[in-house]
Structures are given as C-alpha cells and as structure tokens.
Amino acid sequence: KRNRQLPPGPKGWPILGNILELREDLPVWKIFDKMKNEYGPIVYLNFAGQNVVVLNTKEAANELLDRRSGNYSDRPKSIVGSYLGSSLVLALAGYGKTWQTMRHASHSALNMRASAEYCPGQIDDAVIFTYDLLHKTAPPLTSIESFNCGLYVLRKSPLHSDDPILQKLSHMAHRFATALYPGAYLVEILPILDYLPSFMAKWKRDAQEDYKKFTAIFEQCFEEALVHQKDKANLSAKLAEEQASIGLTDLEKVWLPGILYLAGYETTANTLSWLLHAMTIYPSIQRKAQEEIDRVVGRSRTPTFNDMEHLPYIRAVVKEILRWQPAVPFGVPHVSMEDDWYEGKYFIPKGTACFANIWSINRSTDVYGPDALEFRPERFLNEDGTLRNDEYNHSTYGFGRRICVGRHIADNSLFIILATVLWL
Numbered sequence: 001k002r003n004r005q006l007p008p009g010p011k012g013w014p015i016l017g018n019i020l021e022l023r024e025d026l027p028v029w030k031i032f033d034k035m036k037n038e039y040g041p042i043v044y045l046n047f048a049g050q051n052v053v054v055l056n057t058k059e060a061a062n063e064l065l066d067r068r069s070g071n072y073s074d075r076p077k078s079i080v081g082s083y084l085g086s087s088l089v090l091a092l093a094g095y096g097k098t099w100q101t102m103r104h105a106s107h108s109a110l111n112m113r114a115s116a117e118y119c120p121g122q123i124d125d126a127v128i129f130t131y132d133l134l135h136k137t138a139p140p141l142t143s144i145e146s147f148n149c150g151l152y153v154l155r156k157s158p159l160h161s162d163d164p165i166l167q168k169l170s171h172m173a174h175r176f177a178t179a180l181y182p183g184a185y186l187v188e189i190l191p192i193l194d195y196l197p198s199f200m201a202k203w204k205r206d207a208q209e210d211y212k213k214f215t216a217i218f219e220q221c222f223e224e225a226l227v228h229q230k231d232k233a234n235l236s237a238k239l240a241e242e243q244a245s246i247g248l249t250d251l252e253k254v255w256l257p258g259i260l261y262l263a264g265y266e267t268t269a270n271t272l273s274w275l276l277h278a279m280t281i282y283p284s285i286q287r288k289a290q291e292e293i294d295r296v297v298g299r300s301r302t303p304t305f306n307d308m309e310h311l312p313y314i315r316a317v318v319k320e321i322l323r324w325q326p327a328v329p330f331g332v333p334h335v336s337m338e339d340d341w342y343e344g345k346y347f348i349p350k351g352t353a354c355f356a357n358i359w360s361i362n363r364s365t366d367v368y369g370p371d372a373l374e375f376r377p378e379r380f381l382n383e384d385g386t387l388r389n390d391e392y393n394h395s396t397y398g399f400g401r402r403i404c405v406g407r408h409i410a411d412n413s414l415f416i417i418l419a420t421v422l423w424l
C-alpha cells in the first residue's frame with residue numbers, strides 16, 4: 001500500500017483548516033512565498049475541507065501541471081459559481097465537454113497564426129492609445145484601463161473605462177472573484193444547504209438573477225459586435241460562422257467572446273501599466289529600446305508587426321515585464337482528477353486544487369540568477385543581441401492544457417503598444 005503522507009504545511013484549525021492564514025494583511029502570493037521559505041517547494045493547505053497544494057518552484061509546477069497535465073486540468077467546483085454560470089466561463093469551467101468545445105473554439109480563433117488577423121486592429125489601438133497619452137488631459141490610467149487588446153467583441157474601440165458596458169463587465173468579473181473566494185459562502189462548506197429552494201436562500205436567488213443579467217449583457221455585446229465591427233477581425237463573427245462545425249451551443253457562443261474579452265482586458269491593462277512604469281523608472285532601458293526603434297523603424301512611419309523580428313530588445317522588454325510583474329501572480333488553480341504522488345513521496349489526493357506560485361517562480365534566483373528581482377530585459381537575449389529561443393522563459397501564462405489561450409494576442413498587444421509609445 002502506498003504512503004499517504006501529505007506535503008508539509010502549516011497546521012490548520014478544525015473545520016476552517018488554513019483559511020484564516022489568508023486573512024493576513026498581505027497579498028496571497030506573498031503569503032505563499034513566506035510558506036515556501038518555511039516548508040519548501042510544495043506546500044499543503046486545507047481551505048475548509050478543500051485540499052490545496054501550492055507549487056513554489058518551476059520544477060514542481062512543470063512536473064505536475066505541464067507533464068502530468070492530463071491529471072491536473074480540472075478547476076475547483078463551486079456551488080455559487082455554478083449558479084452564476086461558471087461552466088460557461090472558459091477559465092473556470094471544469095475539465096469536460098463544454099470546456100473542450102470552448103477551448104477548441106478559442107484556440108482556433110486565437111492561436112499564433114490566427115492572432116495575425118487582429119494585428120491591424122492592434123496597431124490602430126496602439127496609435128489611438130499613444131495619441132491619447134500625448135493629447136488627452138485624462139490621467140494615463142484611464143487610457144490603460146480602456147485599452148482592449150484588439151479583440152473587437154464590444155461595440156467600439158477604444159472603450160472608455162466609464163462606459164456602462166465595461167462597468168457591467170467589470171462588476172461581473174468582481175462578482176465571480178468574490179463568490180469563489182474561499183469561505184465566501186457557507187453553502188460551499190455545508191453543501192446540504194443547496195437543497196434549500198430559492199425563495200428560502202437569498203444567495204441562490206441572487207446568483208440566479210445575476211446569471212440572467214450576465215447572459216443578457218453577453219447577448220447584447222455579441223449582437224452589437226456583429227453589426228458594428230464588420231470591418232475588423234471579429235471574434236464574434238468568427239464564432240457565429242463556425243458555431244455548427246465547432247459544436248458550440250447558442251449560450252456558449254454568446255458567452256465566449258465576452259469571457260475572452262474579460263480574461264484579456266484587465267490582465268493586459270495591468271501589464272501595460274507596469275510596462276510604462278518600468279520605462280519611467282529605468283530610463284537607460286527606455287533609451288536603449290528607443291535606439292533600437294530609431295534604427296529599425298526610423299521617423300517616417302509608426303512601428304508595425306513586420307518590424308517585430310528586427311526588434312529583439314523591445315520583445316525582451318515585454319518578456320521581462322511579464323516575468324517581473326505577472327498579472328495573475330498565483331495563477332488559476334488546477335484541480336487533480338486522480339490520486340497522485342509527487343516525487344513518489346508526497347500524496348496529492350484526487351480533487352486537490354493546485355496553485356502555481358507564479359510570482360515566486362518568476363523571481364527564483366535558481367532559475368534567473370542572483371539578479372532575479374531586478375528588471376533586466378537582457379536576460380532574454382543571447383550575447384549577440386538576438387532573442388533567446390530556448391526553454392528559458394517566464395511562467396506568467398500558466399501551464400499545461402489550461403495555459404492562457406490569449407497569450408499570442410497579449411504578446412502582440414504589448415509589443416506593438418510599447419514600440420508605438422516609445423517611437424513617439
């Protein structure tokens with residue numbers, strides 16, 4: 001009989017387990033980072049009965065989430081989340097038919113080759129963004145918040161952060177995030193409460209109401225995108241066209257573009273603000289990047305994607321910002337579907353939620369050297385100044401079958417916007 005020794009971790013309380021550890025006055029990834037120092041590369045926690053494992057090293061995360069991705073691709077189940085519609089949210093959907101169909105549809109719309117279709121729109125966005133930065137009196141953050149990564153799933157671009165539709169979408173993202181936070185609802189700890197009829201359970205009524213509202217918003221976005229964005233590479237139109245061959249239901253078809261937009265919007269905007277911040281506090285790096293642009297692009301035109309190949313330093317800056325300030329610092333948990341053992345030593349029960357501590361992994365001195373905490377784009381370049389083309393990378397886009405499906409779109413957005421801002 002194999003051992004059932006769980007990975008090391010802090011002792012928890014009865015029933016609540018280690019949930020109270022999250023109440024510390026520190027962001028979750030820094031709490032995980034502290035645990036790494038105390039317990040090592042793999043840490044076990046119990047969130048009110050939910051087994052949790054935190055993977056603190058690239059090695060541990062790659063071993064479980066990449067190499068054994070077949071077993072680690074489910075997502076945590078949540079009763080409130082399911083009433084809100086989480087099975088239609090690609091990032092939250094369990095590993096099953098709906099996820100597979102939506103993932104397939106997104107992959108075919110956003111893979112490296114398909115991403116090229118969005119490039120003209122991304123160039124327009126970058127130019128508008130840069131122009132706004134220069135001429136508008138609104139603070140730069142307003143422009144950053146409304147930057148939309150070239151995915152025209154909504155009525156107009158760029159969309160301003162006070163646009164009611166964007167506010168509704170942000171509210172929706174916030175609603176999911178708070179509902180899924182461990183300990184947010186008693187029913188997650190006492191599932192028997194789910195048998196209560198809606199009229200006796202306000203949490204259920206609210207979630208069902210919100211689900212209807214979300215669906216109505218997505219339907220509106222989808223219809224408007226079909227009507228107003230005819231001239232742009234259009235994700236909604238693409239899905240409408242391919243619906244039958246991919247096998248998307250009507251609901252999946254209208255939720256998917258909105259969800260992709262949401263998944264890409266804050267993550268890209270957040271990285272963009274760090275990018276501008278880094279350029280401000282590291283003027284010598286900014287100067288070096290501008291010299292490259294001046295040499296390759298010149299002054300008579302703005303940068304395009306044809307320049308990409310000749311701008312390795314700009315691309316290294318983008319990679320480095322993604323490493324240095326990952327927008328999703330502790331990833332999205334991967335849930336195991338079968339019992340498993342790490343290094344033959346530690347037992348990982350079926351149903352364990354595995355968090356990759358991306359923030360810490362990206363700052364590991366073992367992988368990135370003694371200057372891992374520094375912002376230094378050169379680490380992604382070979383000695384001759386070309387971009388490194390090997391395993392050496394950041395872990396910011398996650399792992400395995402669940403790796404970020406929008407990563408090519410995001411890389412392109414960040415590249416063109418950085419090149420355009422620095423050009424100007």
Ligand code: HEM
Nearest residue numbers: 090091263264267268327328332397398399402404406410
């Ligand atoms: C800098 C920008 C971005 C960052 C840092 C980022 C990061 C991530 C991470 C860490 C995950 C979880 C991966 C995992 O479970 O291991 C993820 C998933 C996902 N991302 Fe991104 N992302 C970015 C931009 C985008 C964009 C632009 C889109 C859409 C066009 C997008 C769509 C998604 C979707 C749909 C998932 C869920 C995939 C699944 O569960 O199968 N992301 N992203």
